[in-house]
Amino acid sequence: xxxxxxxxxxxxxxxxxxxxxxxxxxxxxxxxxxxxxxxxxxxxxxxxxxxxxxxxxxxxxxxxxxxxxxxxxxxxxxxxxxxxxxxxxxxxxxxxxxxxxxxxxxxxxxxxxxxxxxxxxxxxxxxxxxxxxxxxxxxxxxxxxxxxxxxxxxxxxxxxxxxxxxxxxxxxxxxxxxxxxxxxxxxxxxxxxxxxxxxxxxxxxxxxxxxxxxxxxxxxxxxxxxxxxxxxxxxxxxxxxxxxxxxxxxxxxxxxxxxxxxxxxxxxxxxxxxxxxxxxxxxxxxxxxxxxxxxxxxxxxxxxxxxxxxxxxxxxxxxxxxx
Amino acid sequence: xxxxxxxxxxxxxxxxxxxxxxxxxxxxxxxxxxxxxxxxxxxxxxxxxxxxxxxxxxxxxxxxxxxxxxxxxxxxxxxxxxxxxxxxxxxxxxxxxxxxxxxxxxxxxxxxxxxxxxxxxxxxxxxxxxxxxxxxxxxxxxxxxxxxxxxxxxxxxxxxxxxxxxxxxxxxxxxxxxxxxxxxxxxxxxxxxxxxxxxxxxxxxxxxxxxxxxxxxxxxxxxxxxxxxxxxxxxxxxxxxxxxxxxxxxxxxxxxxxxxxxxxxxxxxxxxxxxxxxxxxxxxxxxxxxxxxxxxxxxxxxx
Numbered sequence: 001x002x003x004x005x006x007x008x009x010x011x012x013x014x015x016x017x018x019x020x021x022x023x024x025x026x027x028x029x030x031x032x033x034x035x036x037x038x039x040x041x042x043x044x045x046x047x048x049x050x051x052x053x054x055x056x057x058x059x060x061x062x063x064x065x066x067x068x069x070x071x072x073x074x075x076x077x078x079x080x081x082x083x084x085x086x087x088x089x090x091x092x093x094x095x096x097x098x099x100x101x102x103x104x105x106x107x108x109x110x111x112x113x114x115x116x117x118x119x120x121x122x123x124x125x126x127x128x129x130x131x132x133x134x135x136x137x138x139x140x141x142x143x144x145x146x147x148x149x150x151x152x153x154x155x156x157x158x159x160x161x162x163x164x165x166x167x168x169x170x171x172x173x174x175x176x177x178x179x180x181x182x183x184x185x186x187x188x189x190x191x192x193x194x195x196x197x198x199x200x201x202x203x204x205x206x207x208x209x210x211x212x213x214x215x216x217x218x219x220x221x222x223x224x225x226x227x228x229x230x231x232x233x234x235x236x237x238x239x240x241x242x243x244x245x246x247x248x249x250x251x252x253x254x255x256x257x258x259x260x261x262x263x264x265x266x267x268x269x270x271x272x273x274x275x276x277x278x279x280x281x282x283x284x285x286x287x288x289x290x291x292x293x294x295x296x297x298x299x300x301x302x303x304x305x306x307x308x309x310x311x312x313x314x315x316x317x318x319x320x321x322x323x
Numbered sequence: 324x325x326x327x328x329x330x331x332x333x334x335x336x337x338x339x340x341x342x343x344x345x346x347x348x349x350x351x352x353x354x355x356x357x358x359x360x361x362x363x364x365x366x367x368x369x370x371x372x373x374x375x376x377x378x379x380x381x382x383x384x385x386x387x388x389x390x391x392x393x394x395x396x397x398x399x400x401x402x403x404x405x406x407x408x409x410x411x412x413x414x415x416x417x418x419x420x421x422x423x424x425x426x427x428x429x430x431x432x433x434x435x436x437x438x439x440x441x442x443x444x445x446x447x448x449x450x451x452x453x454x455x456x457x458x459x460x461x462x463x464x465x466x467x468x469x470x471x472x473x474x475x476x477x478x479x480x481x482x483x484x485x486x487x488x489x490x491x492x493x494x495x496x497x498x499x500x501x502x503x504x505x506x507x508x509x510x511x512x513x514x515x516x517x518x519x520x521x522x523x524x525x526x527x528x529x530x531x532x533x534x535x536x537x538x539x540x541x542x543x544x545x546x547x548x549x550x551x552x553x554x555x556x557x558x559x560x561x562x563x564x565x566x567x568x569x570x571x572x573x574x575x576x577x578x579x580x581x582x583x584x585x586x587x588x589x590x591x592x593x594x595x596x597x598x599x600x601x602x603x604x605x606x607x608x609x610x611x612x613x614x615x616x617x618x619x620x621x622x623x624x625x626x
Contacts, residue, residue, distance in 0.1 A: 007532045008451070011442035015435040015503055016454070022469065022500035023461045029472035040475075104348050111349045118356050123616055124609040125360065126561035128577045129598045133363045136591050142375045144362050202356055207617050207625045245625050252621060259465045262563040266580065280564075283467050287474075288568055294475060301468045312463035316456060319624045 027305070030298040035062045038295035066299030076300060078274055079282035082189065086278060087257040089193035090200070095250050097197060098204030099242075103234065105205065106212050116209065119202040127199070131266030134195040138181040150177050185275035188268050192276050195263055200256075204249055211245040212238070244322045251315040258308060279304050363602070366595035374592035387596035391583070414597060417579035424491050424575055425559040428498040433552045436506035437544075441536060443507070444514035445522070455511075459622055461504045469500050470568040477569065489571040497565045502555045508622040509554060509615070513547025514540070553612045554619045557605055576601045 038044040047061040070076050105115050125133070137145040158174045165171055181187045219241070223233050239246075261280035264270055270277040270285070277285070279300065287297030366374055368383040391412040442448070443455055473496070477487035487493040517540065525539050541548075566575040574582070580601065583594040609616065617625060 004532060005448070008442040008446035008448040011438040011446075011536075012448075012454070015439035015507060018435065018499050019458065019461060019503050022473075022497060022503075023464055026469045026472040026500075027464065029476075030468050033471065033475075101352050104345060104352065111346060115349050115352055115356075117613070118353060120609050120613050120616060121356055121360055121606070124557075124605040125602055126563065126577055126605070128561075128563045128580055129363075129601050130359075132580055132589070132594055133359050133598065136366070136589075136594070137359060137362060142377060144358070144377050147377050198355070198359065203616070203620060207621065210617055211625060248621070248624050252624070255463050261467070262577075265563070265567070280465060280467050284564075284568070287467075287471055294471060297467075298471055301465060301471060304465050305468055308463045308465060312460045315463070316460060319459075320456075322624075 030301055030305075033295055034066050034298035034302050035064070036295050037061075037063060037065065038293070038298075040292035040294055044294075066296045067303075069296060070300055070303060075274065075277070075282060076279075079277050079279045082274075082276060083258060083260065083278045083280075086189060086193055086196075086260055086276075087254055089190060090196040090257045090260075091250060091253045093193060093197040094200040094204055094253050095246065097201040098249075099208055099246070101201060101205035102208030102212060103238070106209055116206075119206050119209075122199045122202050125199065127262035128266045130195055130199055131263035131268075134191065134198075134263075135182060135267045138191055140178065140180045140183075143181075146181065149181075182268055183272050185272055188272055188276050192260075192263060192268055195267060196257065196260070200253060204253065207249055208242065208245065211242055215241050244318070248315070248318050248322070251311060251318055255308060255311050255315065258304070258311065360602075363595050363598050366592055367599045369592055369595075371592050374595070387592045388599075391593050391596050391600075412579075412582065412593060412597070414576075414579060414600065417574045417576050418600060420491060420570070420573055421560060421575040421577075424494045424498065424570075425556050427491070427495045428502055428559040429552045429555045431495065432499060432502045432506050432555055433548060436503055436551065436555075437510050437541070437548055438536075440507045440510035441514050441540060441544075444511050445519070445540075458504045458507055461500070462622070464500070466501065466564045467568075469497055470565060473497050474568055488569065489573050491570075491573055494565060494570045494573070494575070497569050498559045498562060501562065502558055505558065505619060505622065506551045506555050509551040509619050510544070510547055512618060512623045513544050513550075516547075517543055550612050550615045551619075553608050554615065557608055557612075560601075560605060 032046075033044075036044060036046060045058075045061055047058050049056060049058055101115075101119070105112050105119070122130075134145070137143045140146050154175050154177050158177070161172050161174055179187060181191050215238075219237060220233060223237050228236065259280055260278045261284065264276055264278050264281040265284075268276040270281050283297050283300045283304070285291075286293050286300065365379065367387055368385065369381050370384050370386065373381040391414045394413050394415075443451060473493070474488065477490075477493045480487050482490075482492065487496075521543070522535050522539055525535050530539070560575075561577065562575075563577045566578045570578060576597065580594060580597050583590050583597055612619070
């Protein structure tokens with residue numbers, strides 16, 4: 001209807017300019033840095049230079065060393081592994097628990113509604129604060145989680161085990177009641193993923209509640225009339241219908257998990273012994289804390305960019321192909 | 324038939340136990356969600372000697388807030404061997420930084436995002452679909468990639484005679500990279516939901532594009548813009564990586580949480596108090612945009 005062609009460009013222009021400056025510029029600059037020897041301590045020498053003859057490129061200054069180093073650096077490989085396992089655990093827990101919460105909460109009822117309102121609460125807690133509060137609560141001396149896990153999970157299991165052990169059949173070792181959660185390599189990573197799950201599972205539940213609400217109630221009614229029980233309805237009706245949303249949410253959470261940083265700083269500090277050093281955390285260490293090696297940090301972050309680009313492509317195709 | 328109606332009047336053991344199980348599950352969910360938040364709130368008002376226990380019976384106190392906000396030495400617990408609490412944490416400037424950075428970020432981002440969102444929703448122009456998808460994908464760029472070049476740039480670029488690194492302005496600039504894309508998508512959703520007939524009518528009556536935008540459409544999408552503003556505020560308030568790398572000594576509250584440690588490690592009662600300052604305002608804001616958080620986080624992908 002409207003004819004003036006320049007109007008949309010005037011409206012989009014300023015926002016687009018700022019997005020380009022704050023995302024495209026750093027993407028290009030980081031790529032450029034990644035091919036240089038560039039440490040913060042001394043001013044860098046860049047390949048593209050302005051000399052007397054105008055612009056010229058000094059090819060000798062370009063190097064692939066940073067990328068080569070990344071694949072030799074056992075700490076970087078370690079950060080890839082940590083990020084992989086963190087992502088697997090946190091995504092699986094968030095999506096499964098989120099789905100479970102959604103299915104339980106979805107029906108009417110006063111307690112259901114109250115829970116639905118509370119689901120938004122973890123969103124208000126910043127990741128940095130989340131990390132600190134979990135670290136505090138997992139403390140082996142005065143942490144409330146430590147107390148609850150020991151008294152509600154470990155002790156009952158040990159009680160059962162001790163009864164079994166009393167029979168002269170097998171000897172099962174009891175679980176330690178003094179695990180230092182953030183001092184143990186496995187548990188530290190697991191608890192880091194749990195803190196992430198605490199923040200995300202409720203939000204993912206909200207996403208599923210929305211998706212469940214848009215499913216025609218008659219479909220469930222029909223299944224019920226056909227004699228399906230709740231478990232059958234969940235696996236044969238609900239789950240297939242939610243499949244597109246589950247895929248999108250899983251992909252989205254995967255992307256967020258791959259970028260894990262905040263809680264690592266405030267909850268574990270990467271430890272114990274690098275067991276929770278995610279890629280982002282290690283890049284931060286290399287670039288800003290230990291080596292001050294901007295070139296190497298850029299190369300590593302570009303490897304992360306490549307991984308995320310693949311995920312983003314998958315995500316976008318999932319979103320676009322959803323009917 | 325009679326059996327079915329009888330079981331409806333008098334729920335059998337199976338139904339009753341199922342209901343009981345469901346209630347138990349709901350209570351478990353509530354405990355799962357609320358425990359960290361309540362524990363933090365409790366710790367924030369605990370006296371110091373109780374903060375390092377799991378006791379829940381104590382005399383509430385505001386001492387911890389007094390410590391984190393004071394500029395001078397505050398001696399609490401005088402006479403005990405524990406020295407913590409003697410240093411004022413000077414949190415006021417940090418709160419100020421957080422408010423200014425988040426506030427300025429939305430003041431710049433929201434008007435620009437509103438205009439862009441309106442154009443994306445209402446106009447067909449060269450590459451608008453591709454541009455929109457591209458904006459969607461910018462959220463997947465890891466913040467560290469944005470932080471590295473801006474860190475080196477801000478070390479050298481000076482404004483008013485001092486480098487941009489470690490300034491609120493520097494933080495506001497990099498915050499744009501995360502806030503703008505979300506805001507555009509969120510507001511676009513609200514414009515999309517607005518029927519176009521009113522604008523058509525105004526156009527027929529002789530309004531030009533900008534008159535329609537400013538006098539017809541904008542007033543109608545104001546609630547949506549407000550929701551997007553709140554969402555953007557929360558995002559920049561909770562932002563940590565930029566605050567750490569670009570903000571540096573110009574600490575926002577997220578980074579200031581780290582300054583609650585002393586010789587004996589983190590002073591949890593002070594961290595909890597600072598945590599309440601970080602969390603409570605966002606709580607109210609989050610309740611306000613409760614219905615839109617999912618759309619905001621997923622940029623409308625899950626509907």
